[in-house]
Amino acid sequence: MVSRYDVASGLLTLEHPAGRLVADLGSAQDRAAVEDYFATLLADTLEGDRPRLVTGSDGHRFTDVAVVSTEMMRAVSIINMASVRDLQERLGTHVHHLRFRANIYVDDVDAWSELDWVGREIHLGKVRAEVLVPTARCAATTVNPRTGKRDIRIPKELQAHYGHINCGVYVAIRSDGMIRTGDSVTLGDI
Structure with missing residues (x-):
């Protein structure tokens, strides 16, 4: 299953070998079509049980950390590809980066250095962000995004190899702008 959501148009695209669906989430008819699709x-x-497509009220977002605070509900997650590669080396098996479900993937920074960014400002190209907290990994990361099967106990492996269950960080975006593939990641101060 591949899904894409276009914020500007409100269109959700779902692609699966069984079929493709493009739905306008502002339309009750299209929301029902999404439920039928699933x-x-x-x-x-x-x-x-029939699947139901639900929406949050008053701008609520359904994120892993939405229960912490309104700011965390709007947080953006970042995964460092060097950290994923380091974990792969320690485990001796491929670890697909998509199992971490990040909003942004960065590269060209040292493995695990993102954990030292907490409380600091980073620049993603021209966009400023404050690094809020490390991302504690949950059981969802045990599921292989290609097969849908549980295959690697990521939290347990992180604890065994690194002494913590963190991989990635949550950031609060502090300036407007566009982040593009290939933008540099630099540290600043808050």
Whole structure:
């Protein structure tokens, strides 16, 4: 399953070998089509429950850290590709970066250096961000994004190899701007 959401148009695109759907989430009819799409894909596993597409009220976002604070609800997650590669080397197996479900993937910084950025400002190209907290990894990272099967116990492996369960950081965006592929990542001070 590949999904894309275009904020400007409100269009959600879902692609699966069984079919493709483009839906306007502002339309009740299209929201029902999304529910039908998942009901068809998951027919063998639903046991009578029909999928429902839900939305948050008053700008609420359904994020892993939304319960912490309004600021954390709007936080952006960053994964350092060097950290993922280091974890791969320690485990002796491929670890797909998509299992960490980040908003932004960075490269060309030292492995695990992102954990030292907490409380500091970083620049993603021309966009300023404040690094809020490390990202503690949960059981969702045990699922291989290619197969949908649990295959690596990421939190347990992080604890065993590094003494913590963190991989990546959450940041608060502090300036307007566009972040583009290839933009540099530099440290600043708050």
